Amino acid sequence: xxxxxxxxxxxxxxxxxxSAVLLMALHGRIAGMTAILSGLLPGAENRVWRLLFxxxxxxxxxxxxxxxxxxxxxxxxxxxxxxLSGLIVGVGVTYGGGCTSGxxxxxxxxxxxxxxxxxLTFMLTAGLTVFVVRHLLGGF
Amino acid sequence: xxxxxxxxxxxxxxxxIAVSGMANPAKVxxxxxxxxxxxxxxxxxxxxxxxxxxxxxxxxxxxxxxxxDDRFHLPATRRIDRALVGGSALFGVGWGISGFCPGGxxxxxxxxxxxxxxxxxxxxxxxxxxxQLRRMGGA
Numbered sequence: 001x002x003x004x005x006x007x008x009x010x011x012x013x014x015x016x017x018x019s020a021v022l023l024m025a026l027h028g029r030i031a032g033m034t035a036i037l038s039g040l041l042p043g044a045e046n047r048v049w050r051l052l053f054x055x056x057x058x059x060x061x062x063x064x065x066x067x068x069x070x071x072x073x074x075x076x077x078x079x080x081x082x083x084l085s086g087l088i089v090g091v092g093v094t095y096g097g098g099c100t101s102g103x104x105x106x107x108x109x110x111x112x113x114x115x116x117x118x119x120l121t122f123m124l125t126a127g128l129t130v131f132v133v134r135h136l137l138g139g140f
Numbered sequence: 141x142x143x144x145x146x147x148x149x150x151x152x153x154x155x156x157i158a159v160s161g162m163a164n165p166a167k168v169x170x171x172x173x174x175x176x177x178x179x180x181x182x183x184x185x186x187x188x189x190x191x192x193x194x195x196x197x198x199x200x201x202x203x204x205x206x207x208x209d210d211r212f213h214l215p216a217t218r219r220i221d222r223a224l225v226g227g228s229a230l231f232g233v234g235w236g237i238s239g240f241c242p243g244g245x246x247x248x249x250x251x252x253x254x255x256x257x258x259x260x261x262x263x264x265x266x267x268x269x270x271x272q273l274r275r276m277g278g279a
Binding site: 001002003004005006008009010011012013014015016017018019020021022023024025026027028029030031033034037038041048049052053054055056057058059060061062063064065069071072073074075076077079081082083084085086087088089090091092093094095096097099100101103104105106107108109110112113114117118119121122123124125126127128129130131133134135 | 142146148151160162163164174182184187192203205206219224225235236237238241243248258259260261262263264270
């Protein structure tokens with residue numbers, strides 16, 4: 001069980017949206033974590049902006065817990081499956097050209113047909129996967 | 141100035157992810173578990189983010205360019221092809237296994253959670269693997 005948190009989730013979501021708008025307004029870039037991570041790997045150009053955005057994204061939760069905010073985290077997936085999940089996600093987002101942030105927020109906000117198709121697809125397969133893992137296979 | 145601005149925009153992103161619950165894999169998985177321990181919170185994350193981004197982009201993209209760059213870097217690809225659909229389908233499967241997505245897992249690194257680090261490292265390996273596969277497949 002996790003607690004239903006409509007207000008935190010709504011305000012957190014609005015901050016994510018704000019960050020996407022600011023990144024475009026100030027730096028002309030899409031706030032897609034796939035492209036940002038991918039662009040930190042060897043062989044990419046323009047790595048500085050990605051590194052700074054990445055650093056900010058990592059430091060923020062660290063500071064929040066330091067200031068006494070409670071940020072729930074629970075991962076019940078066995079380690080081997082977490083590794084497998086990471087590999088699958090890495091391959092998928094590379095071919096798909098984005099993830100929940102790039103397609104799901106930025107692309108959909110621009111009404112990009114590619115992003116709409118991508119979002120509907122990954123929401124559907126994620127839902128199916130959770131159903132199979134939890135209800136057909138009995139969960140981890 | 142531009143460096144500080146990027147760091148702050150990243151901080152806002154990380155704060156949003158942390159506050160919204162997107163950094164918590166259990167919460168993400170419960171959003172999809174309509175038949176079980178359903179937690180609809182993530183619909184509010186998406187709703188809030190999309191509303192702000194939709195309105196904000198409309199205002200921003202009418203301008204001549206961004207403040208610290210000479211142009212908006214927008215994706216040029218418009219093709220809906222097998223790579224887009226297949227890749228996205230695969231991403232959803234991986235996301236559904238662990239509850240980690242790239243945008244959620246990166247801020248979770250700041251919570252010093254080992255599982256987030258394992259996921260991100262495996263994901264980077266997956267990105268490199270896909271690049272290699274693409275090179276071999278010529279696509």
